[in-house]
Amino acid sequence: GPDPRGRARWPRALAAVGAVARPAPPRARAPAAAAASEASNARRVVRALEVGEITGRPFEAALPSPEYVASPTVQIGVRVARDVLDARIAERVHAMFASGLVEEVRRLADAGLREGLTASRALGYQQVLDLIDGRHSEAEAIESTILGTRRLVRRQESWLRRDPRIVWVAGDPYTRRRLALEAVTRSVATDRPDSS
Secondary structure (H helix, E strand, O other): OOOOHHHHHHHHHHHHHHHHOOHHHHHOOOOHHHHHHOOOOOOHHHHHHHHHHHHHOOOOOOOOOOOOOOOOOOEEEEEOOHHHHHHHHHHHHHHHOOOOHHHHHHHHHOOOOOHHHHHOOOOOHHHHHHHHHHOOOHHHHHHHHHHHHHHHHHHHHHHHHHOOOEEEEEEHHHHHHHHHHHHHHHHHHHHHOOOO
16 A cells, blocks of 8 residues: 655655656666656656555566456456547547536645646646646647547556456447356356366
8 A cells, every 4th residue: 555655755756856867766676667667657656666665575567466366257358449439538538528527627726636646647637737727728638638548548458458367358239248248157157166
């Protein structure tokens, strides 16, 4: 878990040394995490430093062990055509803005949103703060949120594809449902004790 004291101290230390020097501390304490993450991503650098300080071991950015606590367990990943997914992302972002995202961020900004290391940089919030500050028009904030969400989805897909436990299903909704049910049926049948 996070350490509030470290969480507060590391961002100040990183800001003091500047972006150019940021890679040095995490590489010394967490070489694999530093190599795997962008050196300019202060949140990742802070987390790597924090974990190293708490545990005394390097922070390794890796998937958890591919084991389940409960059995049978089935993870289903749904593959959606890129154009369909991109259209859904755009529709969702437009709906968020239409249903009051700008007003929500204004209230949160008044309550201290900008002081947080993570929340003020969250997808959508960061773009609305730029809108509020006059750095973006609403159309630019919406487009930037859409593009950022598409990039995030692609990173998530890339990360999840490495997990061998996930059964990926694709096709129309009926085909996906059939494939998912087949995966569940196989898992239950495999996990069932031999009745002989």
